[in-house]
Amino acid sequence: MDTLLTQILNSLFYASILFLIACGLSLVYGVMRIVNMAHGSLYAVGAYVAAWAVGLVASYLHVSLLLVLLLIGAAAAALAGALLEPTLLRPLYQRPEEYQLLMTFGLLLILEDLMRMVWGPYPLTASALSEFFPSISVLGATYPGYNIFVIVVGGAAAVGLWAFIYRTRFGILLRATSQNMRMASALGVDVKRIYVQAFTIGCLMAGLGGAVVMPLSGAVLGMGVDALILAFVVVVIGGLGSLEGALVGALIVGAVRTLGIMYFAEIELAVLYLIAAVVLFLRPAGLFGRA
Amino acid sequence: MSQALLASGRLLAGWRLAVGIAIALFLVLVPRLLPPFQTLQLSYGLIFAIAALGFNLLLGYTGLLSFGHSAFFGVGAYTAALLVKYMGLSSMEAFVLAGALASAVTAALFGAVCVRYTRIFFSILMLALSQVIWSLAFKLFWVTGGTDGLRVPTPTLLGGSVALGAGEDKLVFLTHRYYYYVLALFLVCVGAMWVIVNSPFGKALQAIRDNETRAEFVGVQVRKYRWIALVVSGTFTGLAGTLWVPLNGLTTPDILYWPFSGKIVFFVVLGGFRTFLGPVLGAVVFNYLETYAIGFTVYWQMVLGVVLVLLVLTMPAGLVGTLAPLFARRRRIA
Amino acid sequence: MALLETTRVRKWFGDTHAVDDVDFVVNQGELLGLIGSNGAGKTTLVNLISGLLRPDAGRIVFDGADVTRQSVHERIREGIARSFQLVNLFDQMTVQDNVALTIFAREGKTRRMTALAERDRAVLDEAGEVLQRFGLESKARMLAGGLAQGERKLLDVAVAYALRPKLLFLDEPTSGVSTREKAPIMDIVTSIVRTGGITAVVIEHDMDVVFTYSDRIVAMHEGTILADGTPEEIRRNERVTTTLIGTTEAG
Secondary structure, three states, X not given: OHHHHHHHHHHHHHHHHHHHHHHHHHHXXXXXXXXXXXXXXXXXXXXHHHHHHHHHHOOOOOHHHHHHHHHHHHHHHHHHHHHHHHHHHHHHOOOXXXXXXXXXXXXXXXXXXXXXXXXXXXXXXXXXXXXXXOOEEEOOEEEOHHHHHHHHHHHHHHXXXXXXXXXXXXXXXXXXXXXOHHHHHHOOOOHHHHHHHHHHHHHHHHHHHHHHHHHHHOEOOOHHHHHHHHHHHHHHHHOOOOXXXXXXXXXXXXHHHHHHHHHOHHHHHHHHHHHHHHHHHHOOOOOOOOO | OHHHHHHHHHHHHHHHHHHHHHHHHHHHHHHHHOOHHXXXXXXXXXXXXXXXXXXXXXXXXXXXXXXXXXXXXXXXXXHHHHHHHHHOOOEHHHHHHHHHHHHHHHHHHHHHHHOOOOHHHHHHHHHHHHHHHHHHHHHOHHHHOHHHOEEOOOXXXXXXXXXXXXXXXXXXXXXXHHHHHHHHHHHHHHHXXXXXXXXXXXXXXXXXXXXXXHHHHOOOOHHHHHHHHHHHHHHHHHHHHHHHHHHHOEEOHHHHOHHHHXXXXXXXXXXXXXXXXXXXXXXXXXXXXXXXXXXXXXXXXXXXXXXXXXXXXXXXXXXXXXXXXXXXXXHHHO | OEEEEEEEEEEEEOOEEEEEEEXXXXXXXXXXXXXXXXXXXXXXXXXXXXXXXXOOEEEEEEOOEEOOOOOHHHHHHHOEEEOOOOOOOOOOOEHHHHHHHHHHHHOOOOOOOOXXXXXXXHHHHHHHHHHHHOOOHHHOOOEHXXXXXXXXXXXXXXXXXXXXXXXXXXXXXXOOOOHHHHHHHHHHHHHHHHHOOOEEEEEOOOHHHHHHHOOEEEEEEOOEEEEEEOHHHHHHOHHHHHHHHHHHHHO
């Protein structure tokens, strides 16, 4: 019983992180029709900046205050997004989508090395943060408290994003632009602003994901590239451009990863990609996608 | 008017032939003219050019951007390595045949899943499938050697008649006999691909690229042709992988990992995917660019990234696509 | 003699009865005008017959064979060809290659990848003849994307014609071109029907064009056939005049 519960919590933990990465990827595609290959690198930027910020002031502040510093990681990724979209992506909207993909691939190469240049080849860690949380007993199983915190953050992000998109004026404009950019533009929506905002929010979520995972796994070179591929699997299963899809995809991939680690560690990734391929074969636009 | 056009056309054809002969002559003389290091780099460049030619049959001629061609390159390379490991073979011809066959089969399987999709969905699906192969090579270490990879000793060429002599320097072998082997296969591949893209089949692919619906309505079976194009494309790229292995002496999962697919895309965009020879030039230039960037700075990836970003912003037609019209204009003025 | 006959063919999109149990007949050798306001179901009907869409119900018999379940490819082999409302060409290919490709496809030669397309004299000569017939021979080496609108419309018809169909559907062959350019297009269409042994169905909004060139006219309205007859009969049909012609001219 308690192992089952632990497995469920592990699945939710993975799912939270995956959702934070994948929702931004999906949001950006949904609104701008761009698949951002540098998205995983922005997740890594969130982790690095958070680790750096925590490291700077760790000896002066109480651990509970350091948690707030994780937000700096998210903010840094958002800032990067707000700078990159108008300068490097905006000139390409009239071009075939291959160029957009290539541009973001170029950004990925640059960002990966930029992080190595700034923070060096060794991982940055801030394990004090995760150790600050005591283990929690849930129905007889003990579970690391920080992981619960991550699950809560992921859940809150899902609810918050949902409310933002379906309950605010900005959300209405966003959805209108996503459904028909020309029409929205003709009706007076400032599409340029919507684009930069959507891209920034996407990067913010990715940065938040990187920041909250950092106390557990550290900020490591290559983490962004690995995360990107998993996020692709999530959005392919869920449907590119759909937030519900990103959530369900994240839950599925989280569960498969947990099972994979127990039963088929060798081929866990292969199983994930195969699931993605099977979903696409049966439902070309993913589980929640629009064709 | 039309006579003048005809004459200038003949002039152009003659000019092209002359340049072609000059380049061929240079390629043949490279081992005598350049130091071994340069010959080695050119061998890598020509091999990548074969991969790029295959890739561009999809991107330039069929309109499909694959982000999974590392799979075919890797399958070609690992096929040779596994033939060495399990069957003790050393014949390059056996490697080439088996590598081409294995990559063709891989492409056929990928195609069965992917050809229903176009645009970004095709790209991502190819990427996902290629990573299945990567994760298998990575995790099934008792077969593939895991991250250590598999070693491939210098093979024998032409049915065993050309081999590394006892006590002979491997570098000499690679930069002379093996260089000519690569060059010969490169020329065969360029010729074969040129015929393919100019054949009725090639025209059908271009029709699919330009207008899928209309292609269907003139009787081209779009999915079937996309599938065939993918198989041909994967075979070329797989062949390149097989040729690459002896040069590198080792194959690791790196060549199956998706950034390597990105590299192949890079070759083709650098050279220009709207032209036949663009990918060839792009692959050779990229290889030099990468080699020197690596020698120059540890942040070579950033250098490549900056080049790619600038290329997309300022030279979307690639080297050949941008430069060729300039030359043509200058000649017209002269 | 009926070349094509649909029996109670139906296509609904949700609540919209785009094509509602239509019996539609095309006779051998005629030039049939298909008219109706926007949303009357003309294009959907052509999509069903050409195989772009599958009908929800009903039967389509062409030249004695039931083609209801056949793929686009099989219907082309049977002899059904079509053009598109918005010009659909291979823009990055030359004008000549647009036609040559079509002939290669018709002859089953697109499977060949070891022979140069340029060396196939028979196909090139035929492509040249087609282009000459459509007055496009001087543009043969141009990219199709670089043609003027009227020429694009002509090439669009030429590509469909090169399939040597028995039945040719032309979806608004003169839309988007100047009044001056309409006559040459329709003259060619008429000539290939009269001398090429082709039967043609032309969807058209320009009533002058329809009444001048058609042998017979079928009028559609809200997914059903409203009237069917010679241009004279249709002109005198009051239901057509009130529901269609008046509104079209007003719009």
